[in-house]
Amino acid sequence: MSFDSAEYEARLARTRDRMRAQGIDTLIVTDPANMHYLTGYDGWSFYTPQGVVVPHEGEPLLFTREMDTGGARLTTWLEDRQILGFPEGYVQQRDRHPLEWLAAALAGRDLGDGVVALEMDSYFFSPRAYEALRRSLPGARLVDAEELVNWVRSVKSPAELELMSRAAGIMERVMRVAVDAVEPGVRQCDAVAEIVAAQVRGTEDQGGDYPAIVPMLPTGIGTSTPHLTWSDEPFRQGEATILELAACCRRYHCPLARTVYLGHPPRKLLDTARVVEEGLEAALGAVSPGATCEGVEAAWRQVIARHNLEKKSRIGYSVGLGYPPDWGEHTMSLRAGDRTVLEQGMTFHMILGLWMDDWGYELSETFRVTSGGAECLCAFPRELLVKR
């Protein structure tokens, strides 16, 4: 496990404070990042139903497929009797569901009634799982926990910040490898092979873990849209490539985006890069404990509006612990309307992406909120990276 028992106890205590405030008797956590946060559990088993049950008192329970209970014993601080495996016969069947089995297990522990809160918008909790639980726990009042544990995660401990800092150390190497690898005539897949190897190799002191998102590197006309991965087509002279990457250290992320240009970049791309960098500096300058998420975004918007640019989407989000498909924490966003007040120890990925008709540009930084303002985790040149 990455943390000592005092840290896990503090996490559980903060989770229970929120449970009390929301009137929750039993919380069922299904987001793999939240499961990891509370128990240390780490395995690629989220493709079958699993979760952590947090009663208002007593030790949490972890439920997973029977074959994965061994992984839970090896990676969590839970005692063996708190780890429940549903029988293999429940896996991917049409006439029964693992959460029916869970409901019976909860009822047997007097956890099957009262207010039971569920993560109704987490990735690996399906409507069918919800319906199975609803039918099988007739004495419970099911409510939406919303992002309860995600919010507990928003202020990072010193130990968590240390892991993110190590991820940043890996990230600087990864971005250097990526920029070097993008060359005219090189197949995209060959460049990505170098990138993924650097992500996993890490540094001499710290190996890398798998990021929650694979390398995204739209190139050419693909830069007009985010979230494209790679092909085996070659990079071309006279084209831009956006590198949206992350490094991960024991499930903690440091993402970073840069844009590379092969050849002589057009004026509009150079101009945009300068405006975006100015906007980034203004937004980072607006960060301080007590400032709001929307205040940070407003500082950016003011700069780019002066240059007649507009960005409709948010410019950042809380980042840290994550599993596929997202390293974002689904709590705070840097956007108009989000009045969350920044606190020391919060961490964000500020990502400034502009996607135009047939071109685009991205620049990002991962930063932590300190008493002195925003502290970027990586040191990497921020301009359009031109390779002639």
Next chain:
Amino acid sequence: MSFDSAEYEARLARTRDRMRAQGIDTLIVTDPANMHYLTGYDGWSFYTPQGVVVPHEGEPLLFTREMDTGGARLTTWLEDRQILGFPEGYVQQRDRHPLEWLAAALAGRDLGDGVVALEMDSYFFSPRAYEALRRSLPGARLVDAEELVNWVRSVKSPAELELMSRAAGIMERVMRVAVDAVEPGVRQCDAVAEIVAAQVRGTEDQGGDYPAIVPMLPTGIGTSTPHLTWSDEPFRQGEATILELAACCRRYHCPLARTVYLGHPPRKLLDTARVVEEGLEAALGAVSPGATCEGVEAAWRQVIARHNLEKKSRIGYSVGLGYPPDWGEHTMSLRAGDRTVLEQGMTFHMILGLWMDDWGYELSETFRVTSGGAECLCAFPRELLVKR
């Protein structure tokens, strides 16, 4: 796109045949693999709500976040007017949901009533999304589509088999790299760096895509359980490592598992390896068009029972197209009770994993069903791979 328009038309026609048979007017597909299968859509955007709407006649609609509509235009055969982007203001908000927006868009196209089928057990469709749709489409009767499109996917076309065969070509290289990389004293992350690079680099003729599951390589006592990934601890002399890997070509997978031992393996591991190989051969020998999934498993069970071994979990599943977190297709399983009849062109990952108190063993093959029986996609030695 990886396929010609005739192939996409045939897929849509088969999907509609099943829709008619199940009495479905409109099908909403949210599984990224099913979206890709029907339209070609390919991007890492499944972390916000998206889907493909298939009406009983007329062109399908794709809905996604506004910023991802560009990716949909670049990767699908759909006409621009069939691609709908929900506004950025709907992303990760507590007071509104993208599927409310979708419901309004469907109502405006007369698709908001009748029998609307949903993939109630797909990964990226949450209970909250379901509730939003249910509330916003009062005129619709919502039903579970179950794995409708997954079943359409179960028999592969020649073009799909070609992609899986290319994935197999990559897979053989990946496994060779992996076996070479596992050495006493080498950090697990350094070996995995080689593995992921080989997965993505592919061959001279075909670059690799990202597999739906990262490399899993439990080592030492970790071999007693599946689904563990890696750390930066070194491999140790006198320990086994299970390599459960895949290669992916344009989203089509070929998984393969082997077990490596560093040093002189204990007798029980050698004996188990021989029994498992014998069981594998028996199970593969039972494969033919007309045989059943459970018949294949029975052939395996008969062999290992003779050696007093037992395996409670299934020994395989339908494999092919996939996105994280799973390359399995969630339809057929090779296990008792599954009476699905095998047909030519079906493809399976037969994975024989035994997890004991403090050790384990895995061996797998990906095969296709041909008129002559099972045809394994990879050629790689099947015994326990001993490195002295």
